[in-house]
Amino acid sequence: MSKILIRGAKVLGGEPQDVLIDGRTIAQVGAGLSVEGAEVVEADGKVLLPGLVDLHTHLREPGREDSETVLTGTRAAASGGYTSVFAMANTFPVADTAGVVEQVYRLGQQHGYCDVQPIGAVTVGLEGRKLAELGAMHESAAGVTVFSDDGKCVDDAVIMRRALEYVKAFGGVVAQHAQEPRLTEGAQMNEGVVSAELGLGGWPAVAEESIIARDVLLAEHVGSRVHICHLSTAGSVEIVRWAKSRGIDVTAEVTPHHLLLTDELVRSYNPVYKVNPPLRTERDVHALREALADGTIDIVATDHAPHPHEDKDCEWAAAAMGMVGLETALSVVQATMVDTGLLDWAGVADRMSFKPAKIGRAAGHGRPVSAGEPANLTLVDTAYRGSVDPAGFASRSRNTPYEGRELPGRVTHTWLRGKATLVDGKLT
Amino acid sequence: MDSQAPDPRPVLEGPDIARVLTRIAHEIVERAKGADDVVLLGIPTRGVFLAQRLAAKLEEITDRKIPVGSLDITMYRDDLRMQPPRALARTEIPGDGVDGRLVVLVDDVLFSGRTIRAALDALNDIGRPRAVQLAVLVDRGHRELPIRADYVGKNLPTSLRETVKVQLAEEDGRDTVLLGAKRTAPGAQQ
Amino acid sequence: MQRHLISAADLTRDDAIQILDTAEEMARVADRPIKKLPTLRGRTVVNLFFEDSTRTRISFEAAEKRLSADVINFSAKGSSVSKGESLKDTAQTLEAMGVDAVVIRHGASGAPYRLANSGWIDAAVINAGDGTHQHPTQALLDAFTMRRRLVGRDAGLGQDLAGKRITIVGDILHGRVARSNVDLLHTLGAEVTLVAPPTLLPVGIESWPCEISYDLDATLPKSDAVMMLRVQRERMNAAFFPTEREYSRRYGLDGDRMARMPEHAIVMHPGPMVRGMEITAEVADSDRCTAIEQVANGVSTRMAVLYLLLGGAVFDAKNAPAATHTRTEEK
Numbered sequence: 001m002s003k004i005l006i007r008g009a010k011v012l013g014g015e016p017q018d019v020l021i022d023g024r025t026i027a028q029v030g031a032g033l034s035v036e037g038a039e040v041v042e043a044d045g046k047v048l049l050p051g052l053v054d055l056h057t058h059l060r061e062p063g064r065e066d067s068e069t070v071l072t073g074t075r076a077a078a079s080g081g082y083t084s085v086f087a088m089a090n091t092f093p094v095a096d097t098a099g100v101v102e103q104v105y106r107l108g109q110q111h112g113y114c115d116v117q118p119i120g121a122v123t124v125g126l127e128g129r130k131l132a133e134l135g136a137m138h139e140s141a142a143g144v145t146v147f148s149d150d151g152k153c154v155d156d157a158v159i160m161r162r163a164l165e166y167v168k169a170f171g172g173v174v175a176q177h178a179q180e181p182r183l184t185e186g187a188q189m190n191e192g193v194v195s196a197e198l199g200l201g202g203w204p205a206v207a208e209e210s211i212i213a214r215d216v217l218l219a220e221h222v223g224s225r226v227h228i229c230h231l232s233t234a235g236s237v238e239i240v241r242w243a244k245s246r247g248i249d250v251t252a253e254v255t256p257h258h259l260l261l262t263d264e265l266v267r268s269y270n271p272v273y274k275v276n277p278p279l280r281t282e283r284d285v286h287a288l289r290e291a292l293a294d295g296t297i298d299i300v301a302t303d304h305a306p307h308p309h310e311d312k313d314c315e316w317a318a319a320a321m322g323m324v325g326l327e328t329a330l331s332v333v334q335a336t337m338v339d340t341g342l343l344d345w346a347g348v349a350d351r352m353s354f355k356p357a358k359i360g361r362a363a364g365h366g367r368p369v370s371a372g373e374p375a376n377l378t379l380v381d382t383a384y385r386g387s388v389d390p391a392g393f394a395s396r397s398r399n400t401p402y403e404g405r406e407l408p409g410r411v412t413h414t415w416l417r418g419k420a421t422l423v424d425g426k427l428t
Numbered sequence: 429m430d431s432q433a434p435d436p437r438p439v440l441e442g443p444d445i446a447r448v449l450t451r452i453a454h455e456i457v458e459r460a461k462g463a464d465d466v467v468l469l470g471i472p473t474r475g476v477f478l479a480q481r482l483a484a485k486l487e488e489i490t491d492r493k494i495p496v497g498s499l500d501i502t503m504y505r506d507d508l509r510m511q512p513p514r515a516l517a518r519t520e521i522p523g524d525g526v527d528g529r530l531v532v533l534v535d536d537v538l539f540s541g542r543t544i545r546a547a548l549d550a551l552n553d554i555g556r557p558r559a560v561q562l563a564v565l566v567d568r569g570h571r572e573l574p575i576r577a578d579y580v581g582k583n584l585p586t587s588l589r590e591t592v593k594v595q596l597a598e599e600d601g602r603d604t605v606l607l608g609a610k611r612t613a614p615g616a617q618q
Numbered sequence: 619m620q621r622h623l624i625s626a627a628d629l630t631r632d633d634a635i636q637i638l639d640t641a642e643e644m645a646r647v648a649d650r651p652i653k654k655l656p657t658l659r660g661r662t663v664v665n666l667f668f669e670d671s672t673r674t675r676i677s678f679e680a681a682e683k684r685l686s687a688d689v690i691n692f693s694a695k696g697s698s699v700s701k702g703e704s705l706k707d708t709a710q711t712l713e714a715m716g717v718d719a720v721v722i723r724h725g726a727s728g729a730p731y732r733l734a735n736s737g738w739i740d741a742a743v744i745n746a747g748d749g750t751h752q753h754p755t756q757a758l759l760d761a762f763t764m765r766r767r768l769v770g771r772d773a774g775l776g777q778d779l780a781g782k783r784i785t786i787v788g789d790i791l792h793g794r795v796a797r798s799n800v801d802l803l804h805t806l807g808a809e810v811t812l813v814a815p816p817t818l819l820p821v822g823i824e825s826w827p828c829e830i831s832y833d834l835d836a837t838l839p840k841s842d843a844v845m846m847l848r849v850q851r852e853r854m855n856a857a858f859f860p861t862e863r864e865y866s867r868r869y870g871l872d873g874d875r876m877a878r879m880p881e882h883a884i885v886m887h888p889g890p891m892v893r894g895m896e897i898t899a900e901v902a903d904s905d906r907c908t909a910i911e912q913v914a915n916g917v918s919t920r921m922a923v924l925y926l927l928l929g930g931a932v933f934d935a936k937n938a939p940a941a942t943h944t945r946t947e948e949k
Contacts, residue, residue, distance in 0.1 A: 188727075191821050191822065192821060192822045193822040193824075193825040194822070195820070195821070195822060196820040196821060196822030196823050196825070196826070197797070197822070197825070197826075198727055198728065198751060199727040199728075199748075199749050199750035199751030199752070199794060199797060200727050200728070200749075200750075200751075201750075202820065202821055202822075204821070268735075269727075269728030269731045269732050269735075270732075313706060313736070314705060314706060314732070315705055315724065315726040315728060315729040315732050316726060316727065316728045316729075316732070317725070317726035317727065317728075317729075317749065318705075318726060500643070503655045503656070503657040503685075503925070503929070504655075504656060504657075508657065508929055508930060509930060509931050510931055511930055511931055512930045512931060513619070513925060513926045513927075513929045513930035514929075514930070515636065515639070515640070516639075516640050516643040516644075516925075517643075518643065519643070519646060549656065553650065553651075553652040553654065553655070554650060554651070554652070555651065
């Protein structure tokens with residue numbers, strides 16, 4: 001395989017260095033490298049990060065190929081600087097058997113844009129009643145370690161307890177979508193001043209917080225680890241902070257959109273802002289940023305949720321929940337965390353690569369940028385400023401809340417084990 | 429081009445207006461043979477004040493109560509869609525109605541005739557008078573419809589580049605009819 | 619006035635007074651032998667009802683017909699229309715037939731807003747009630763009724779409701795009438811108090827421009843008008859209150875309570891009334907109850923809205939739907 005020399009890249013935002021990729025691995029990192037016959041990429045002060053890892057992606061295949069496929073979703077991932085994505089289980093059929101997870105895993109391998117690590121359903125059919133064959137999924141070729149009924153909450157305390165206990169046998173983790181179902185019947189948006197005015201069904205913060213509180217206590221009780229999906233409220237942050245201080249093995253994620261957008265946007269009744277969990281208040285946004293900065297929230301995960309145009313071009317109540325995010329995640333994080341001084345690029349690498357890989361046990365991902373490591377890398381032009389144009393998305397869906405919004409930063413190159421998947425902003 | 433339109437000049441002053449109204453009142457009595465079934469309907473805004481003044485004069489002459497009301501024609505206009513919605517004025521039909529009576533419509537200026545056309549339509553929805561006549565303070569010509577006034581205070585030959593503005597004490601603080609030059613927008617009346 | 623009527627909150631004080639004054643003139647048409655005006659001749663209005671509401675629909679229909687508009691009634695209830703694409707498709711289909719205005723009733727909050735602002739259609743949109751959001755013409759007819767009764771038919775012209783104390787009682791949480799009324803009455807200078815059990819008040823209500831009370835008896839003597847809202851019996855099953863009996867004992871209006879209101883104060887109800895629940899028959903049938911008057915006033919008020927939205931030229935570019943026309947940025 002060929003050699004690639006990345007010249008003058010600020011590794012994790014540090015001083016400019018040269019990085020030599022030889023085949024599938026990083027061969028050398030240092031100043032003034034010069035290698036005969038190597039293809040040279042002039043980084044010119046761009047920031048080099050380990051390939052990003054997304055612990056929360058909806059690839060929609062099998063079943064909803066009209067909104068996304070493994071191919072289009074992994075191309076979107078590569079565009080956004082990702083080298084590994086965890087695909088949620090709420091497909092049709094549900095990824096609750098070894099057969100489905102292996103299919104998704106193989107499709108990712110076959111397309112070669114980004115590693116796809118399937119997430120297995122916790123319960124059969126996401127119905128919350130009967131545990132799925134968690135062990136079989138773990139032992140399958142897909143090697144599932146993360147289990148989630150995302151989209152639905154494992155609300156039965158006994159089922160949740162059993163799942164937490166059961167996955168200990170093979171080091172798995174349950175990723176909880178924290179949403180108390182009775183408190184969110186008919187819920188359409190964050191419950192508060194704006195929902196009262198708009199007459200949209202309220203989605204109280206306590207519906208999320210009560211489940212998180214219960215689950216950290218359950219995790220403590222059974223000595224397992226638990227991961228909290230897309231945490232969205234200041235109260236949730238307080239609970240996770242408390243749990244961590246108590247030594248409970250809990251990790252938590254936040255989405256880019258919850259770091260930037262608030263429920264004020266819902267005043268437009270534009271369903272592009274309809275998402276689960278809902279956009280919250282300014283106060284919540286600030287609490288989430290602080291928590292991501294101080295490590296209470298471990299990672300950023302996109303909750304990339306593609307939907308076809310017709311599912312958003314309608315009245316609010318009829319619209320599907322979710323937004324695409326793979327191709328804008330890093331820009332939003334730069335805008336909300338880096339440009340605000342809350343996090344440096346090493347911190348971004350930690351929250352968007354090292355930690356998610358660790359939580360999901362993604363082998364070969366989230367590794368340091370140093371000699372001998374797999375060449376999973378992302379080059380970011382952090383000086384770039386531009387407005388978001390969904391027409392240019394690699395994703396099959398366009399349901400972005402950022403259309404026309406000016407965001408900083410642009411991923412120009414992505415390498416997956418030495419193979420370029422994105423060059424000068426163009427997919428290979 | 430006129431850089432600055434000259435100040436409008438008065439063509440009728442307070443005493444003139446009082447005099448022509450008195451004359452019109454006498455004409456009405458004469459032509460209506462005592463005016464015992466006359467109903468005066470003024471067209472808002474200034475036509476209503478003129479109708480009230482006429483009624484007072486008729487009452488002096490005949491020593492009888494003369495029914496007087498107002499007839500708003502806004503919703504019957506043929507140019508509604510050429511401007512933003514206009515505020516409505518009051519239509520007030522005297523208690524005994526208009527059926528079988530002689531209705532005298534009263535307006536300040538007769539110009540294209542379109543207002544009176546609208547008034548006839550409006551009247552049609554209110555009842556069936558024995559006859560309808562028209563009294564105006566000023567007839568400035570330039571009719572666009574086959575309409576003429578039965579009682580005219582003053583015939584005022586004008587060009588289309590001129591404006592005629594009636595001011596009445598009830599609304600404007602003084603009685604006068606002003607003849608001026610149009611500023612810009614063609615099509616705007618009065 | 620804007621091009622559409624989506625929310626009572628969009629109306630300025632001048633807009634609202636203009637509508638109420640116009641409605642007074644429209645009301646006089648009802649007293650004439652020929653209850654018809656030629657004003658909207660040649661204009662087509664569609665009543666697009668995704669929810670059953672016979673009263674609101676026929677009120678709009680009467681208003682449209684009195685102004686000589688051509689009326690198309692489209693009831694989407696019962697057909698397979700429930701998903702969003704269908705709202706868009708339905709609206710576009712109707713507009714292709716040359717509709718000038720869409721009067722829409724929809725179960726989803728915000729549906730009229732979407733219709734007016736998504737660039738789907740160019741017609742004027744009048745909200746005839748959306749979900750638990752707004753019902754602006756109801757608020758206008760209520761304000762019209764209050765102004766007539768509390769200020770006077772002629773004395774009220776050009777006037778607002780400054781200083782009038784209005785109490786609204788009942789299901790505020792699921793009610794669009796309360797929201798619209800709070801917005802409009804506040805704009806018109808009235809002091810509004812909402813009375814309900816805490817379960818039937820939305821979280822976030824503290825930002826509304828009104829007072830909140832759980833105690834009806836304390837509020838009644840300080841009210842110029844008391845508006846009783848319908849409370850659906852189904853709410854009982856969702857634990858919003860324990861029993862019907864307890865609800866009417868604490869929040870229902872009966873003769874004894876009515877006697878505690880000031881002598882001039884009126885009782886209002888947007889209908890349909892649930893007699894024995896929020897209001898007793900004695901109160902509903904009393905002279906102080908304006909429920910029937912409100913129905914008549916509804917036609918006049920809707921005529922005024924239709925006239926002011928459709929009676930003139932449409933060239934208010936500022937409020938024209940701009941969003942979709944500038945979707946792609948080309949340079």
